Amino acid sequence: MSDILDQLDDILAQRRQADPSTSYVAQLHHKGLNKILEKVGEEATETILAAKDVALPGGRQALIGETADLWFHSLVMLSHLGVSHGEVLDELARRMGISGLEEKASRVQE
Ligand SMILES: N=c1c2ncn([C@@H]3O[C@H](COP(=O)(O)OP(=O)(O)OP(=O)(O)O)[C@@H](O)[C@H]3O)c2ncn1[C@@H]1O[C@H](COP(=O)(O)O)[C@@H](O)[C@H]1O
Numbered sequence: 001m002s003d004i005l006d007q008l009d010d011i012l013a014q015r016r017q018a019d020p021s022t023s024y025v026a027q028l029h030h031k032g033l034n035k036i037l038e039k040v041g042e043e044a045t046e047t048i049l050a051a052k053d054v055a056l057p058g059g060r061q062a063l064i065g066e067t068a069d070l071w072f073h074s075l076v077m078l079s080h081l082g083v084s085h086g087e088v089l090d091e092l093a094r095r096m097g098i099s100g101l102e103e104k105a106s107r108v109q110e
Pocket residue numbers: 011015022023024025026042068069072
């Protein structure tokens with residue numbers, strides 16, 4: 001999973017300089033922090049609603065899609081603020097009682 005996040009992070013960084021007329025991420029950076037936060041809030045609400053409806057037909061796939069939207073917009077927010085997803089993963093690793101370096105080493109071994 002971390003490989004995907006690394007690759008996405010690179011794309012998001014490149015999009016900070018991209019033309020807003022050709023890139024959704026560039027458009028969000030151009031519109032600024034308030035627009036990005038609005039999207040994070042919107043996607044969080046949509047994820048909650050999808051989780052409540054998970055037992056309906058197609059509900060599981062809808063929940064996966066909404067969660068992906070939420071994670072994606074959260075990554076755009078972090079990128080906009082100059083925080084890398086690695087810092088968040090390090091915090092999760094710390095809470096699991098392993099250091100960020102150990103966590104990276106275990107990812108390399110996978
Ligand atoms: N993972 C995503 C991704 N997930 C969701 N989205 C976009 O996020 C938006 C989701 O918002 P909504 O569901 O609210 O849709 P909407 O109502 O049309 O959006 P708004 O008008 O409210 O902004 C849609 O426009 C999706 O296309 C994404 N857009 C881009 N990516 C990744 O980001 C990369 C860079 O994208 P570009 O900047 O467009 O090149 C892509 O290669 C993808 O890997």
